[in-house]
Amino acid sequence: MSKNSKYIIVVSIIISIVIGYFIVLKKEANDIGEYIDISPIATHLNGMEFIDSATCIECHPKIVEDHYKTAHYNSLQLANETTIKGSFENDKNTLVLNDKVTFNFVEKDSGFYQEPKFAGQNTPFYSAKMDLVVGSGTKGQSYLMWNNNDLFQLQASYFTPTDSWINSPGALNQLSPARPVLERCLECHTTYAQSINGSPNSNQFHRKNWVYGIDCQRCHGSVKKHVIHHKQNPEDKIAKHIVKHxxxxxxxxxxxxxxxxxxxxxxxxxxxxxxxxxxxxxxxxxxxYDESSLDELDVHGNQYGLLLASKCFTHSASLDCTTCHNPHKKERGDFTSFNQKCIDCHATFSQPINCSGDKDKIAKMGNNCIQCHMPLVKSKTMKIQLAKDEEVSVDVRTHLIGIYNQGE
Ligand code: HEC
Ligand code: HEC
Ligand code: HEC
Ligand code: HEC
Ligand code: HEC
Ligand code: HEC
Ligand code: HEC
Structure with missing residues (x-):
């Protein structure tokens, strides 16, 4: 036997031992039984491993199917033809920023771009790729761009009420796509993202350590042990290794x-x-803001503050968001179901609290409690200035449940 082949045999034996050792170790780590491979898609700073929400389909098929349609799940996505709501069609693919600059929105083989041009010039002064989309598009969307590991918000956004491209709310007419995106911005729109150096002011991210959109683990926390347990014990119908709401x-x-x-x-x-x-x-x-001042609470994004100031909340012990909302479902427009929540609770009191409003009007409005008691209110923060001194704001359902002059 040559020296070389002896060497190869020794090395092979060592490798086999090492592999064998790790297989045994992993089995033990998973509490014996059949080894189930669930590879993490990302890891939280605190060690929690995120797994693909498709893993839940096996045992919770309906919840997953419903959840994929929600604004939560679609709140941060990779940019593509379906996720970008703004149009690339000829008559709808421009945004006149001011008398000097016009944006074009261009579809290329390599992706989708925002390209600003000075009046009278043919070549854009930059071409910025839309890599990520923030917002399911219910009210609008913003677009983010990667420059290596640096993340930026692009100048042009999309506004659903006008179905058009707009200058991002709050963006100056700065002519570079240079508004850094921080961890804090992503915290409400995605399940996980991690800045490289941990500084709250950094816009550098670990690009591979992401979980897009608001998925199960954002609200339920760690699930890996739960999945392993239930795969190994299919007869166990009581949820284990998971926080119970x-x-x-x-x-x-x-x-x-x-x-x-x-x-x-x-x-x-x-x-x-x-x-x-x-x-x-x-x-x-x-x-x-000052939580005690109702004037400071905007209908956009502050359902919590407004609900807490409502009598329905202060005069009942159990009312919370899930009294009315099923967090797994796209429920927008399902007023029959929402109204039933009002009626169910109001009927439980020894002296049922009925509506003393004008019975004819109420009947005419199809008994829609929401329309009169949670009316649509214009947002003070989510609004845009159109070219002709015209302001358009989004209408949001106020969560200050009360008596308003509606249906007049
Ligand atoms: C192999 C089966 C199985 C898989 C896979 C599974 N679960 Fe479960 N889960 C169960 C069982 C069984 C229960 C208890 C019965 C029920 O509530 O449906 C449960 C209950 C739950 C509960 C309710 C806990 C409570 O009582 O409040 C949550 C939340 C949950 N699972 C989340 C998840 C998530 C998220 C995933 C995917 C990452 C997942 N499960 C994957 C079997 C599974
Ligand atoms: C991680 C942040 C986050 C958490 C936690 C969260 N939400 Fe949301 N929620 C959002 C964002 C962001 C949107 C807007 C998504 C979009 O349209 O892109 C939203 C939208 C909604 C909507 C509107 C859905 C629609 O059809 O437009 C409802 C209702 C809602 N959330 C209820 C809840 C309830 C109830 C809970 C708690 C069980 C909750 N959310 C927890 C971030 C969150
Ligand atoms: C504190 C949580 C929070 C932070 C931080 C936050 N958002 Fe939101 N955002 C929300 C919620 C909640 C909604 C929708 C609910 C509503 O309309 O009341 C929303 C809605 C949106 C929408 C409209 C989505 C739609 O489909 O209608 C866009 C676009 C958006 N946010 C972009 C951003 C960007 C870009 C940042 C970072 C610069 C950011 N948001 C930071 C919570 C947040
Ligand atoms: C926006 C937050 C949120 C997200 C996202 C979310 N859940 Fe839930 N989930 C909740 C809350 C809150 C409850 C408790 C509801 C209650 O008590 O009425 C719950 C309850 C459950 C339950 C037990 C009750 C039931 O409805 O069967 C299961 C199982 C569950 N979730 C699985 C999932 C799975 C799987 C996903 C992802 C596909 C997911 N959840 C995504 C907030 C969320
Ligand atoms: C969990 C129980 C509960 C639910 C759900 C609920 N309410 Fe109430 N609501 C109450 C209680 C308790 C009061 C206070 C009654 C009192 O003592 O004056 C109240 C008060 C009110 C008032 C009088 C407010 C005021 O400022 O005088 C209106 C209007 C009202 N509710 C409408 C609604 C509507 C509409 C819904 C559904 C969107 C709803 N409620 C859902 C419990 C509830
Ligand atoms: C008394 C019932 C009730 C409670 C409690 C409640 N909501 Fe709502 N919520 C509604 C109704 C009704 C709508 C309007 C839905 C529609 O337009 O289809 C709504 C809409 C929303 C929207 C979308 C707003 C818009 O106009 O785009 C968000 C976000 C939301 N709720 C979050 C929450 C959160 C978070 C909580 C807890 C702090 C909560 N809700 C508690 C009834 C309720
Ligand atoms: C056409 C608008 C309208 C509709 C629809 C409507 N209400 Fe009212 N509601 C009112 C008005 C106006 C008042 C205040 C009457 C007053 O103070 O003179 C009121 C008062 C109330 C109150 C306060 C208690 C009282 O009697 O003063 C409750 C609770 C209430 N409504 C619940 C509901 C519920 C639940 C529904 C749905 C089944 C509903 N309302 C549908 C307009 C409406």
Whole structure:
């Protein structure tokens, strides 16, 4: 036997031992039984491993199917023909920013681009690729661009009420696509993203360590052990290794939604993405505004603050967001179901609280409690200035349930 082949045999034996060792070790780590391979798609700074939400289909098929249609799941996606709502058709693919600059929106083989040109010139002064889409498009969308690991928000956005391209709300007429996107911005729109150096002011991200959109794990936390347990014990019908919403206090349940639905919270004590289900939100961050002043709460993005000021909330012990909302379903427009929630609770009191409004009007409005008691209100923050001194804001359902002069 040559020296070389002896060497090869020794090395092969060592490799086999090492591989064998790891297989045994992994089996033990998973509590013996059949080894189930669930590869993580990303890892949280705290060690929690994210897995593909398709893993849940096997046992929760209806929830997953419904969830894929929600605004939550579609709130941050890779840019493509279907996810970008703005048009690339000839008569709809421009945005006149001011008398000097016009944007063109261009579809190429390599992707979708925003290209601004000075009046009278043919070549754009930059061509910025839309890589990510923020917003399901219910009210609008913003577009993000990668430059190596640096993430930027592009100048032009899409506004659903006018079905057109617009200058991003709050964007100056700065002519470079240079508004850095920080962890804090992504915290409400995606399940996980991680900045490279951990600074709240950095826009550099680990591009592979992402979970797009708001998926199951954003609201339910760690699930890997849960899946392994139930795959190994299919006869066990009682949920294991998962936080149970039913065991949380009202404040914990509210906080799970308030994280993203209580307005901007930049006064923080912890890094973005550190809050998890069951945590107490005020240990992590504080709102930017005076919570006690109703005037400061905007209908856009602050359903929590407004609901808390409503009598339905202050005079009942259990009302929270899930009293009316099924967080797994796209429910927009399903007023029959929403109205039933009002009626169900109001009927439970020993003296049912009925509507004393004009019975004819109420009947004419198809008994739609929502239309009169949670009317659409114009947002103070989510609005755009159109060219001709005209302002368009989005209408949002106020969560300050009360008596308004509606249906007059
Ligand atoms: C192999 C089967 C199986 C898989 C896969 C599975 N689950 Fe479950 N899960 C169960 C069973 C069984 C229950 C208990 C019965 C029920 O509530 O449906 C449960 C319950 C739950 C509950 C309710 C907990 C409670 O009682 O409040 C949540 C939340 C949950 N699963 C989330 C997930 C998520 C998210 C995934 C995918 C990452 C997932 N499950 C994948 C079997 C599974
Ligand atoms: C991680 C942040 C986050 C959490 C947590 C969260 N939401 Fe949202 N929610 C959003 C964002 C962002 C949108 C807007 C998504 C879009 O249209 O792109 C949204 C939209 C919604 C909508 C409107 C859906 C539609 O059809 O337009 C409802 C209702 C809602 N959330 C309820 C809840 C409830 C109830 C909870 C708690 C169980 C919750 N959310 C938790 C971020 C969050
Ligand atoms: C504190 C949480 C939070 C932060 C931070 C946040 N958003 Fe949102 N955003 C929301 C919620 C909640 C909604 C939708 C609910 C509503 O209309 O009340 C929303 C809606 C949107 C929409 C409209 C989506 C649609 O489909 O209608 C866009 C676009 C958007 N946000 C972009 C951004 C961008 C870009 C950033 C970062 C610069 C950002 N948001 C930061 C919570 C947040
Ligand atoms: C926006 C937050 C949110 C997201 C995203 C979310 N859930 Fe839930 N889920 C909840 C809340 C809140 C409850 C408790 C509902 C209640 O008590 O009425 C719940 C309850 C459940 C339950 C038990 C009750 C039931 O409806 O059967 C299961 C199972 C479940 N979720 C699975 C999933 C799976 C699987 C996904 C992803 C496909 C997912 N959830 C995504 C918030 C969420
Ligand atoms: C979990 C129970 C619950 C639910 C759900 C609920 N409410 Fe109420 N609501 C109450 C209670 C309790 C009061 C306070 C009654 C009182 O003591 O004056 C109240 C008060 C009101 C008032 C009087 C408000 C005021 O400022 O005087 C209106 C209007 C109202 N509810 C409409 C609605 C509508 C519309 C819905 C559905 C969108 C709804 N409620 C859902 C419990 C509920
Ligand atoms: C009393 C019932 C009720 C409660 C409680 C409730 N909502 Fe709503 N919510 C509604 C109704 C009704 C709509 C309008 C749905 C539609 O337009 O189809 C709505 C709409 C929304 C929207 C979309 C707003 C818009 O106009 O685009 C968001 C976001 C939302 N709710 C979040 C929450 C959050 C977060 C909580 C808890 C803090 C909550 N809701 C509690 C009834 C309720
Ligand atoms: C056409 C508009 C309209 C519709 C639809 C409507 N309400 Fe009202 N509601 C009113 C007005 C106006 C008042 C206040 C009457 C007053 O104070 O004189 C009122 C009062 C109330 C109150 C306060 C208690 C009281 O009697 O003063 C409750 C609770 C209430 N409505 C619940 C509901 C519920 C639940 C529904 C759906 C089944 C509903 N309303 C549908 C207009 C409406």
């Amino acid at each position: 039913s065991s949380l206090s009202r404040q914990q349940r509210l906080d799970a939604c308030a994280l993203c639905h209580s307005g901007l919270r930049t006064k923080t004590t912890e890094r973005a993405f550190s809050f998890g289900i069951g945590d107490t939100l005020k240990k992590f961050s504080f709102p930017d």
